[in-house]
Amino acid sequence: MEPAVLTGTHYMTGDEACAEGALAAGCLFFGGYPITPATEVAERMAERLPGVGGVFIQMEDEIAAMASIAGASCAGVKSMTSTSGPGFSLMMENLGLAIVTETPCVVVNVQRAGPSTGLPTQGAQGDMYQARWGSHGHYEIIALAPASAQDIFYQTIRAFNLSEKYRTPVLVMTDEVIGHMSERVVIPRAEEITVFNRPRAKGRKDRFKPFEPGPLGVPPMAIAGEGYNIHVTGLTHDERGYPVMSVDCQREMMARLIGKIQNNLDDIIEVEGYLLDDAEIVLISYGVSARTSRAAADEAREMGCKVGFLRLATVWPFPEKHIRELAQRVKGFITVEINFGQIHREVERAVQGKAPCFLAGHCGGTVISPDAVLDIIRREF
Amino acid sequence: MESAKKGKTQSKQPPRHPLDDWLRTDRMPHIWCPGCGIGTAFSACLSAMAATGLPKENFVMVSGIGCSARGAGYANVDSYHTTHGRAIPFATGLKLANPDLNVVVFSGDGDLFAIGGNHFIHAARRNVDLTVVCVNNYNYGMTGGQVAATTPHLAKTTTTPRGNPENPFNIPLLAFAAGAAYVARWTMLHARDLMDSIEEALKKPGFSFIEVLSPCPINYGRRNKEKALDTLHIYQEQTIIKNGAHPAELEGRQDGKIVLGKFWDVAKPSCNELYEKTCRPDFGKDHAA
Numbered sequence A: 001m002e003p004a005v006l007t008g009t010h011y012m013t014g015d016e017a018c019a020e021g022a023l024a025a026g027c028l029f030f031g032g033y034p035i036t037p038a039t040e041v042a043e044r045m046a047e048r049l050p051g052v053g054g055v056f057i058q059m060e061d062e063i064a065a066m067a068s069i070a071g072a073s074c075a076g077v078k079s080m081t082s083t084s085g086p087g088f089s090l091m092m093e094n095l096g097l098a099i100v101t102e103t104p105c106v107v108v109n110v111q112r113a114g115p116s117t118g119l120p121t122q123g124a125q126g127d128m129y130q131a132r133w134g135s136h137g138h139y140e141i142i143a144l145a146p147a148s149a150q151d152i153f154y155q156t157i158r159a160f161n162l163s164e165k166y167r168t169p170v171l172v173m174t175d176e177v178i179g180h181m182s183e184r185v186v187i188p189r190a191e192e193i194t195v196f197n198r199p200r201a202k203g204r205k206d207r208f209k210p211f212e213p214g215p216l217g218v219p220p221m222a223i224a225g226e227g228y229n230i231h232v233t234g235l236t237h238d239e240r241g242y243p244v245m246s247v248d249c250q251r252e253m254m255a256r257l258i259g260k261i262q263n264n265l266d267d268i269i270e271v272e273g274y275l276l277d278d279a280e281i282v283l284i285s286y287g288v289s290a291r292t293s294r295a296a297a298d299e300a301r302e303m304g305c306k307v308g309f310l311r312l313a314t315v316w317p318f319p320e321k322h323i324r325e326l327a328q329r330v331k332g333f334i335t336v337e338i339n340f341g342q343i344h345r346e347v348e349r350a351v352q353g354k355a356p357c358f359l360a361g362h363c364g365g366t367v368i369s370p371d372a373v374l375d376i377i378r379r380e381f
Numbered sequence B: 001m002e003s004a005k006k007g008k009t010q011s012k013q014p015p016r017h018p019l020d021d022w023l024r025t026d027r028m029p030h031i032w033c034p035g036c037g038i039g040t041a042f043s044a045c046l047s048a049m050a051a052t053g054l055p056k057e058n059f060v061m062v063s064g065i066g067c068s069a070r071g072a073g074y075a076n077v078d079s080y081h082t083t084h085g086r087a088i089p090f091a092t093g094l095k096l097a098n099p100d101l102n103v104v105v106f107s108g109d110g111d112l113f114a115i116g117g118n119h120f121i122h123a124a125r126r127n128v129d130l131t132v133v134c135v136n137n138y139n140y141g142m143t144g145g146q147v148a149a150t151t152p153h154l155a156k157t158t159t160t161p162r163g164n165p166e167n168p169f170n171i172p173l174l175a176f177a178a179g180a181a182y183v184a185r186w187t188m189l190h191a192r193d194l195m196d197s198i199e200e201a202l203k204k205p206g207f208s209f210i211e212v213l214s215p216c217p218i219n220y221g222r223r224n225k226e227k228a229l230d231t232l233h234i235y236q237e238q239t240i241i242k243n244g245a246h247p248a249e250l251e252g253r254q255d256g257k258i259v260l261g262k263f264w265d266v267a268k269p270s271c272n273e274l275y276e277k278t279c280r281p282d283f284g285k286d287h288a289a
Helices: A014-024 A039-052 A062-074 A085-100 A128-133 A149-166 A176-180 A247-262 A289-302 A320-327 A342-351 A370-380 B038-051 B068-073 B087-097 B109-115 B117-126 B171-178 B191-203 B217-224 B228-237 B271-279
Strands: A008-013 A029-032 A055-058 A079-083 A105-113 A119-123 A142-144 A169-175 A182-187 A231-233 A271-274 A281-285 A307-312 A314-316 A332-336 A357-360 B059-063 B078-081 B102-108 B130-136 B182-187 B208-213 B239-241 B258-265
Touching: A008 A014, A014 A039, A014 A079, A014 A105, A014 A149, A014 A169, A014 A176, A014 A182, A029 A039, A029 A062, A029 B087, A039 A055, A039 A079, A039 A176, A055 B087, A055 B271, A062 A079, A062 A085, A062 A105, A062 B087, A062 B117, A079 A085, A085 A105, A085 A128, A085 A169, A085 A247, A105 A149, A105 A176, A119 A176, A128 A142, A128 A169, A128 A314, A128 A342, A142 A149, A149 A169, A149 A176, A149 A182, A169 A176, A231 B068, A281 A289, A289 A307, A289 A332, A289 A370, A307 A320, A320 A332, A320 A342, A332 A342, A332 A370, A342 A357, A357 A370, B038 B068, B038 B102, B038 B130, B038 B191, B059 B068, B059 B087, B068 B078, B068 B102, B078 B087, B087 B102, B087 B109, B087 B117, B087 B130, B087 B271, B102 B109, B109 B117, B109 B130, B109 B171, B117 B130, B117 B171, B130 B191, B171 B182, B171 B208, B171 B258, B182 B191, B191 B208, B191 B258, B217 B228, B228 B239
Parallel strands: A029 A055, A029 A079, A079 A105, A105 A169, A142 A169, A231 B078, A281 A307, A281 A332, A332 A357, B059 B078, B059 B102, B102 B130, B130 B208, B182 B208, B239 B258
Antiparallel strands: A008 A182, A105 A119, A142 A314, A271 A307, B182 B258
8 A cells, every 4th residue: 555645845847736635535536538748747646646545547538427426426535637728528428427416526727728629738717607617507516726736635625525525526626827836835644634524324224314414404425335325316316316397306306416505605614815914906816826816916016006915715606705805895896817907897886886896807828927917907997 | 807895704814925025016007008918028027027937126127218117117126217219228226236136127119129229239248247138119108109129010000100110120139249148029918938048037137138928909010000919919910939049030921920939048157247257256256235
């Protein structure tokens, strides 16, 4: 056996740190498909999983990759896949299956510029709405956005923990720059890492209802082979897991699926504030653009502008409350992201006209320079 | 099923069917139409599972979408009714994560060979230890009878009102060519042979494939002048059992007959076994679970 947790100080890429985070969280199954710039996550898992008792399989496409990790999770094994835009599109179908069947798993999207094949080797943040609404139907999703190689290690562990705790797929929405950049990564000792495992079925097997909610609105999970004879379907189902084609059943199922996320926002949402106490202008950002924003905030302070920065480590569910509170007391917001205003629209929605909102956006292919942010500060404030 | 008469019943228990333990009786009645063959194929599959004598809790049934795929919802084992065409990759994840599971994929021809065709050939190539039972009724029954990848040339469906301009797959040949370890074809009328075949496949390591021809009188038969009984007569009179026949010779009919039988049965290492040998020869027999 090799160690799952590589305790020590490393110099590694974000993609590699992501794989190490997954292993530290207890991931033992990876079903993937090669795609730039996410391939290195799969390569690292292919190398590492056999030694820790896990299984790596390269599936025939991303549809199959997503299906395989849902299957592995139903067999009781923590599972993940990684991809980029085109593969993320193909995963949407079975992402929906994992949501409605409450199957924990982690999907990493190392974003590149789109649409379509786009700029495969160059970063962007254009899939943020796809992360929110890419699969059909109305649902809640958890998406995290790491801002460094160290952070992707941490956020991938958090993704597994949230996924297990709430029995839902969790997305790690990183980008090519974070994925391919080599940085210092400190991996703590295994006992210092908090790992959460899904609530498991207990009690009489003939009376067990696989979708009867437990604490937090999350049903304890029966694993294939335990003898509970559960039925799991993508159809609208009742607490027994049986399909019921009625509005009442749809209403009840949807209320619980949405409620288990919406009622636990404080646990799921993580944000990081920087120079916010006296800030008059707040930059809002996530992923690699958080680094642009931090640099811009520092430079603006040197210019004498009171600029602060809010980093969204959790992007979905959207940290609406935090932004609404800031809107009461600041002069304006600038959202910094490598697209033409996906999270910017969410910020506008949360601010509700209480302060002006601007976008430092970008078409994709490279990072946003702090100057682009400073230009907006000079022009608008 | 006859209900127990009230009054002078000798036992308070309702009559039991030998498969009751394997069936979610609380989900009856099923959705299948009168004259449909899926129920017979499904019953053969459950009987085969029971006949293996293997621990019931280790059986898992996985299906995709369609009439046949609804079978998973009636099997009283851990059962997963997944997305259209994706039963096999889902089942692959289950099996690789826990090799102790005995995973049966029970689904239809549209699900497994049109939308799911790519997954089928790759699971066969990898020799994933699955037993795949494909109920072939020549069309998409659940959506009202559209052309499938198995619909015979010139047959009428709602989307081929002038007759099917395309040719169907020879699916046993596809399974054979892609690397399956076991390939057979029966009709639902050959229920005993079918059950024996599924039992054999369940006990066999590696990728096993069994095609079951089955009538769809409502959606296919109606448009092709074939009543449910006509189809059964075809199964009785226009079939021939040729065990060991080469799958390449199964296209269409041979001397006017549909060829049935066990065509291919070889021993080769399964996907799990190859992974252990190749990726961690020194690891012992531990696995992910």
